[in-house]
Amino acid sequence: MGFTPEPHRYGDKMSYIPSPEEALEIVKRYNKEDFHIQHAITVGDVMAKFAEKYDADNVDYWKAVGIMHDLDFELYPDQHCVKTQQMMREMDIDEDFIRSVASHGWGICVDIKPEKQMEKVLFAVDELTGLIGAAALMRPTGMEGMEVKSIVKKFKDKRFAAGCSRDIIKQGAEMLGMELNELIGMTIEAMK
Numbered sequence: 001m002g003f004t005p006e007p008h009r010y011g012d013k014m015s016y017i018p019s020p021e022e023a024l025e026i027v028k029r030y031n032k033e034d035f036h037i038q039h040a041i042t043v044g045d046v047m048a049k050f051a052e053k054y055d056a057d058n059v060d061y062w063k064a065v066g067i068m069h070d071l072d073f074e075l076y077p078d079q080h081c082v083k084t085q086q087m088m089r090e091m092d093i094d095e096d097f098i099r100s101v102a103s104h105g106w107g108i109c110v111d112i113k114p115e116k117q118m119e120k121v122l123f124a125v126d127e128l129t130g131l132i133g134a135a136a137l138m139r140p141t142g143m144e145g146m147e148v149k150s151i152v153k154k155f156k157d158k159r160f161a162a163g164c165s166r167d168i169i170k171q172g173a174e175m176l177g178m179e180l181n182e183l184i185g186m187t188i189e190a191m192k
Contacts, residue, residue, distance in 0.1 A: 015094045020044060023064040026091070031074040040067045042129050042191065043122070049190035050121045062118050065100045069122060081105030081112075108168070114175060124172020127164045128187050134161035136191075143192050148185045155184070 018026060027040045047066030051059040072083035081102045088098045103112045103119040104126050114123045135154045136142045154160045155169070173183040 015092045017061060017094045017097050018064050018068070020048075020060055020063040020067055023067040027067055027071055030071055030087070033074060036070060036074050039129070039133075040070060042133065043067065043069055043126060046125050046129055046187060046190040047118070047122060050125070050186065051118070053186075054117050054121070058118075061097075062121075065097060065118065066122060069101050069104050069126060071101070079109075081108075081110045107171075117176075120172065120175040124169060124176055124178075124183055125187050125190075127166075127168045128172070128183065129191065131155065131161045131164040131169070132184075132188060132191055134164070143188070146188050146192070148181050148188065151184045151188065152181065155180075 023044070024037075024040065028037060031037055031040070044063045044067035048059050048063040051062035055062060068084075068088075070080070070084075072087060073080050076083040081104070085098050085102050088101070099112060100116065100119050100122070102110050103114040104122045106113050106123060114120045131154060132143075132146070132151055135151055136146060139146070155166060158166070169183070170180060173180045176183065178186075
């Protein structure tokens with residue numbers, strides 16, 4: 001699937017940070033289900049929008065982290081975020097990048113706590129994009145006209161998109177120092 005990543009030197013080791021395009025190629029190499037690929041794209045796009053607000057000089061970095069966050073999930077769901085680290089190290093991907101990707105599994109499958117703003121955003125929006133996406137599928141207009149109050153109502157209904165952890169979404173909002181409604185509103189706007 002040949003791309004040649006741009007190498008970067010960190011200390012004595014050559015490593016690289018994938019561009020969003022390279023990140024998507026890598027994800028497609030290990031994920032074949034449309035759902036997983038679309039989720040990677042969605043989270044990457046949402047991360048890019050948040051980066052425009054919080055870290056405008058690193059939008060591509062945030063986007064690539066978002067795209068690659070579930071790299072191992074389709075092949076290794078029981079080793080999620082653990083296997084990703086191994087896979088990325090074999091590709092000589094930058095250690096900070098690997099850490100950022102893996103941190104979204106904190107408290108679930110790894111003990112790497114989100115520390116950077118970008119890591120906290122990824123932790124918060126991963127599950128939230130799933131909830132919002134599920135709500136959009138139920139609407140004839142999809143994301144168009146989606147309002148925060150609609151998602152808050154779905155958020156309170158534990159049966160709706162039951163696989164999306166409300167606790168993680170709440171914890172992510174707290175990490176970011178945001179009200180839940182604010183996080184939902186920003187994520188809806190980023191997904192449009």
